[in-house]
Amino acid sequence: MTLFLLVVIRAGKRPNSQERAVDKGAAPEESIAQAQQTIVDSFQCLGNWMARYEYLIDLGRSLPDFPEKWRTEANRLHGCQAQVWMVSELRDYKLFFQARSDSAIVTGLLALLMQVYSGRLPQEILSHPPDFLRAIELEQHLSPNRANGLFHMMERIRLEAQGALDAEAAKAKP
Template sequence: MSSEQTTDAPVEPSAESAQAAIAEEFGYLGDWTERYQYLIDLGRKLPAFPDEARTEENKVNGCQSQVWLLGRGDADRLDFTAISDSSIVSGLIALLLRVYSGRSAREILDTEPRFVEAIGLSKHLSPTRSNGLAAMLATIKRRAAELAG
């Protein structure tokens, strides 16, 4: 692992508690202007992504913007880092990493992204961003499935 990547424990003890915390945080925000700004702010806080990992192999296909996602670990703990050239997509990445990074492959596979509906993202994302979110989630789940056996 590169020194730029973190192996810190997730903020919440489980993927489900992370989803509940995200829903609660978004519940405090009024309109979608505030929610988009919060997403942008979250994206700005993503950890550095190593330049050498910006490869075709780590690129997420199906996203309109450029997205690179790297998963490292084993079946007991899978850590993800990712980056995008889009500020809104970077915020979506931050949410996905909060829910799925640092979890076991089994927990990742068993956790559906309920926060997307809970915070209203499904109604407020453009079709291309929705497709990109689905592609990022599919990449995370595929990596977990490879490790889960």
């Protein structure tokens, strides 16, 4: 599916929601490094930043439904200008994330992070920083408030991964 995404972008079209792979709770088929490179390739094919922002918004629309019952204070990320909620679940030693924002662009940023980090082992998450953000020069094109929010989103993902590792270590102790 990712290869198809790149072919569609290179052909000059933005993919629609049926043409995109969306995390429906299944573990990803590509490595974190491959997922990051796919994002870099996609953004490079888009050219200007207006097209990239539109693509981010489309990515956000492709996220699975985020039930209203999850939009609680406990699931809210603080430090973001927009309202952002994130939940995680540990299944088969892998962390699965779902997230949403009241901002279309921020929801697109969340979609990028979910593409890279959802369905991964906690140790994988902790050992792979979001290098793709620098490679696509995203932080340079975000307002300071959005860049700060992106930092807090990534920090929450790392904290969830560390918490999962700590819980496993506690179980292993006699």
